[in-house]
Amino acid sequence: DITKFLKNINAFGNSALEKLVSLSNSSQLDVVHFHDWHFGRLAEKVSKARAEGKLNPNLRIVSTIHNALYQGRVPLTDESCATLGFDDKTPLSEFRQNLHEGHYSFLKTLIDNSDVVATVGKSYAEKFQDTFPGLYTKKEAIRAVPNGINFDGFDLNPVQADYVYQKAKKSKKPLLTFASRLVPEKGIDAMILSLKELSQQYEVHIVGDY
Numbered sequence: 001d002i003t004k005f006l007k008n009i010n011a012f013g014n015s016a017l018e019k020l021v022s023l024s025n026s027s028q029l030d031v032v033h034f035h036d037w038h039f040g041r042l043a044e045k046v047s048k049a050r051a052e053g054k055l056n057p058n059l060r061i062v063s064t065i066h067n068a069l070y071q072g073r074v075p076l077t078d079e080s081c082a083t084l085g086f087d088d089k090t091p092l093s094e095f096r097q098n099l100h101e102g103h104y105s106f107l108k109t110l111i112d113n114s115d116v117v118a119t120v121g122k123s124y125a126e127k128f129q130d131t132f133p134g135l136y137t138k139k140e141a142i143r144a145v146p147n148g149i150n151f152d153g154f155d156l157n158p159v160q161a162d163y164v165y166q167k168a169k170k171s172k173k174p175l176l177t178f179a180s181r182l183v184p185e186k187g188i189d190a191m192i193l194s195l196k197e198l199s200q201q202y203e204v205h206i207v208g209d210y
Helices: 001-028 037-051 077-084 092-096 106-112 121-130 158-170 188-198
Strands: 031-035 062-064 074-075 104-106 116-118 175-179 202-208
Touching: 001 037, 001 188, 031 037, 037 062, 037 106, 104 106, 116 121, 158 202, 175 188, 188 202
Parallel strands: 031 062, 062 116, 175 202
Antiparallel strands: 074 104
16 A cells, blocks of 8 residues: 555654654764655755755765665656645655656656665666666765675574585586575575576575575
């Protein structure tokens, strides 16, 4: 239900903004970091609050794009506009600047209201700009900040770990592991289609849940 989703995300945005303003009044708030398109409308509100002096004028808005498969594209109907928090007093230019291919885009809104935009890899940053022309309108390039892994946070099963290690040790091929949630947006379909070719050069393992 898109209407219910928009109401929930807008209510969250209003509460989060109120909390950010409260934190800013009691301490120095230097950076707000948003992850993915869901926070596009909130980033817009934070940017506006900063301009109005409600937040630290030196506050920096950082966003990380994890996936652009679904961009939070919402058809502009009277109902969706009202749910997004727009009304008859909203300038038409505010609608237009958030449009991408005829839809309100949470992702475009996030990007346009961020001081720094990052993706999880250099190749993805380049692909993003090539694949979605018009979605990214800033002059500077999208920055690549690879995801880090804290191995202390994983409780590895020693039996399974040893099995993979011993199998890789016996193989004459390099070990290639795909570790991810097993969902389409992670590219597992592309990985499966590539297995026949990859398995000729690598010892391939797919690890994950869904």
